[in-house]
Amino acid sequence: MRELLDDLDRWRSAGVRVALARVVDVEGSGPRGPGAAMAVSEHGEVVGSVSGGCVEGAVVTESLSVLAGDREPGVITFGYSDDEAFAVGLTCGGTIRLFVEEYDW
Amino acid sequence: MSLSAELASRIRDGVPVALATVISGPRVGSKLLVVPDGDPAPSSLGDPDLDRVVRRDALAELEAGRSGVRHYGTAGQTTPEDLADTDIVTVFVESWAPPPQMWIFGAVDFTAALARVAKILGFRVLVCDAREIFATGRRFPMADEVRVAWPGPVFAERGAELGSRDVVCILTHDPKFDIPAVKGALATSAGYIGVMGSRRTHTHRLERLAEAGVDDPADLARLMSPVGLDIGARTPEETAISICAEIISARTGRAARPLRDTEGPIHR
Numbered sequence: 001m002r003e004l005l006d007d008l009d010r011w012r013s014a015g016v017r018v019a020l021a022r023v024v025d026v027e028g029s030g031p032r033g034p035g036a037a038m039a040v041s042e043h044g045e046v047v048g049s050v051s052g053g054c055v056e057g058a059v060v061t062e063s064l065s066v067l068a069g070d071r072e073p074g075v076i077t078f079g080y081s082d083d084e085a086f087a088v089g090l091t092c093g094g095t096i097r098l099f100v101e102e103y104d105w
Numbered sequence: 106m107s108l109s110a111e112l113a114s115r116i117r118d119g120v121p122v123a124l125a126t127v128i129s130g131p132r133v134g135s136k137l138l139v140v141p142d143g144d145p146a147p148s149s150l151g152d153p154d155l156d157r158v159v160r161r162d163a164l165a166e167l168e169a170g171r172s173g174v175r176h177y178g179t180a181g182q183t184t185p186e187d188l189a190d191t192d193i194v195t196v197f198v199e200s201w202a203p204p205p206q207m208w209i210f211g212a213v214d215f216t217a218a219l220a221r222v223a224k225i226l227g228f229r230v231l232v233c234d235a236r237e238i239f240a241t242g243r244r245f246p247m248a249d250e251v252r253v254a255w256p257g258p259v260f261a262e263r264g265a266e267l268g269s270r271d272v273v274c275i276l277t278h279d280p281k282f283d284i285p286a287v288k289g290a291l292a293t294s295a296g297y298i299g300v301m302g303s304r305r306t307h308t309h310r311l312e313r314l315a316e317a318g319v320d321d322p323a324d325l326a327r328l329m330s331p332v333g334l335d336i337g338a339r340t341p342e343e344t345a346i347s348i349c350a351e352i353i354s355a356r357t358g359r360a361a362r363p364l365r366d367t368e369g370p371i372h373r
Contacts, residue, residue, distance in 0.1 A: 002201070005113045024128055024197040025174045029370045034172040035199050073134050075195075094370075097174075099128040099197055105108050105136060 001037045007047045008039060008103060017042040019063035020103040023050050023096055024075065030094035039103065042067050050098060054078075059098060066100050073101035108138055111146050116201050123163040123200040125150065130194035131179060139163040155181040155194065163198045170202040170270055204229045205270035208295075209248075210256055210286040211277030212239035215301065218341035219274060220247045222349045228272065233259055235282060256282065260289030269296040272352055274332065276301045280313050287314060291324045297355050299332035299348055307331050334361050 001022070011018045023036040031052040038048035038056065040063035049056055055078045065071035079095025106114075115122035123139040127150055138145040139160050149156050158181035166172065175198060177183060178191035207223045209216050212234035220230045224247050233252040234240035240253045252259060267273070273290040277283050278301065287310075290298045302310060307330050314320065333347035334354070354361040364371060 001199075002116050005117065008109070009113070022197070022199065034174075034197070075128050099126065101126075101134050103109065105134075 001035065001048075004037055004039050004048050011039075011041055012103075017067055018103040019066050019100060021050060021059050021063055021098045021100045024099050025097040026094060027079070027096075028094035030096050032096075038063075040064060040067075051078075051096060055096070059100070062100055066102060071100075073099075075099055106146060108136055108146060108148055112138060115140070119203045121167050121200075121202050123167045123198055125159045125163050125196050125198045127151075128174070128195050128197045130192055132194075137163070139167070141167060150194070150196070152180050155179065157181060158183065159196055159198070163200065166198050167200040167202055168268075170200060170205075172199040173197075202270075205272065206231065206267065207272045207274065208233065208259075208267070208290075210234070210273070210275045211279075211282065211301075212236065212241075212244065212251075213276055215276050215341045215344055217245055217247070218345040219276070219348060220245055222342075222345040223272075226349060226353075234277070256286035256289045260286075260292060264289060264293040267293040267295040269294060270356075271295045272297045272299070274299045274301070274348060276332075278302055278306060280310065283310060284313050284317050284319075287328065288317060288319055291319065291327060297352050298328055299351070300328055300330035301332045302330065304331060329355070 008018060019040045021038050023032055023034050026033055032050060036050045038046060038050050038059060040046050040060050044064065046060055050059060062071060062076055066073055075097050077095060077097050112122060112124055121141050125137040125139060127133050127135045132151045135150050136148055137150050137156055137159055138148045141164055150159060155177055158177060162175060175196050177194045177196060178188050179194055182188055182191055204227050207228040208231045209219055210233050212232055216232055220232060223230050230248045231250045231252065232240060232245045232248040233254055233256065235253065235255045237253045240251050242251050245251050273295045275283055275286045287300060329351060333344060334351045336347050338344045338347040350361060
C-alpha cells in the first residue's frame with residue numbers, strides 16, 4: 001500500500017471516492033503475497049496491482065460495484081479450483097483472496 | 106487525524122505499524138491500528154476482548170514482518186472449543202515493518218556491487234570499514250550509511266537492532282577486521298551472516314576464530330563461509346548476485362536449484 005499513498009492522498013483531497021483492494025490470502029502458487037494492493041477511483045482510474053495482471057480487470061469491476069453500492073465490502077476469491085471463484089483465474093493455478101472496501105476510513 | 110492518515114504517516118516514516126481489518130463476520134470493515142510504542146488514535150473491532158487478543162497477535166506479526174488472516178470468536182476466542190459456540194470474525198492483519206538491514210564490513214569493490222543489489226532487494230545498507238580513505242560516501246553513494254569504525258564498537262552500540270530479517274556480510278579478508286566482525290555478528294540475532302574468502306582463507310579464519318575463543322559449533326554453523334551460492338560468479342556484480350541469492354534462499358529455506366529440476370508449486 002506504500003506505493004499507493006500519494007495517489008490515495010491526491011484523490012482524497014480532491015474529494016474523489018476510492019475503493020481499496022488488498023490481497024489478504026494466497027493459496028498455492030500466487031505471484032503477490034498478502035498486502036499487495038490496488039486502488040480504483042470512482043472515475044475508473046487504477047493504481048497498484050494485486051497479481052501478475054491476471055485478475056486486475058475483474059478487481060476493477062468489483063471495486064466499482066462496491067463504490068456504487070451494488071456490492072457489500074467483503075472478500076472476493078480468484079482461483080480455478082473453487083466452484084464459487086470468479087471465472088477469471090491465475091494462470092499459475094493458485095487461489096488468491098482480496099478484501100475490497102471503500103477507502104473512507 | 107483519520108485512521109488512514111495516521112497509518113500513512115507511519116508507513117512513510119518507516120515506523121512499525123499494523124492494521125487489523127475485519128474482512129468477514131460481524132462488523133466487516135472495522136479496524137484496529139496497532140503500534141509497538143506510543144498511543145495511536147483510538148480504533149476498535151467492536152469488542153474490547155477481541156481488540157486485546159488481536160493487538161497481541163498483530164504485534165507478533167509486526168515483529169516478524171508478516172501479514173495474514175486469522176480467525177477469532179466475537180470476543181476474541183481462539184481455541185477450537187471456544188470457537189464452536191460463536192460467530193467467527195476473520196481478521197486480516199497487515200504489518201508494515203521497517204526495512205531489513207544489511208551491514209557490510211569492508212569497503213572493497215565487492216561492497217559497492219553488493220550494496221547496489223541489496224538496495225534493489227529493499228535492505229537498508231550500512232557500510233563499515235576502519236580505513237577512512239576507503240569508507241566514504243562518495244565511493245558508496247548507494248549506501249544509506251557509511252561508518253568509519255572498527256566492528257566491535259559498531260556491534261556494541263547497535264547490534265541489538267539486528268533480528269532474523271537482517272543480514273551481516275563480512276568482505277574484508279583481513280583477520281584483524283574479520284575476527285572482531287564475526288564475533289560481533291555472532292552476538293546478534295542476525296538471520297544471515299556471510300563471510301567472504303577462498304576456502305583457504307576460510308580454513309585460516311576458523312583457526313583464528315578458535316584462537317579468539319569462537320569455537321562453539323552452533324555459532325560456526327551460523328556462518329555462511331565461503332559466502333554465496335556456487336553459480337560460478339567472478340566479478341563483484343556476479344558475486345553480489347550470488348550472495349543475495351543465498352540470502353533469499355536462506356530466508357525461504359529453499360535449496361536454490363533450477364526450477365526445471367524440482368517439483369511442486371513455485372510459490373509456497
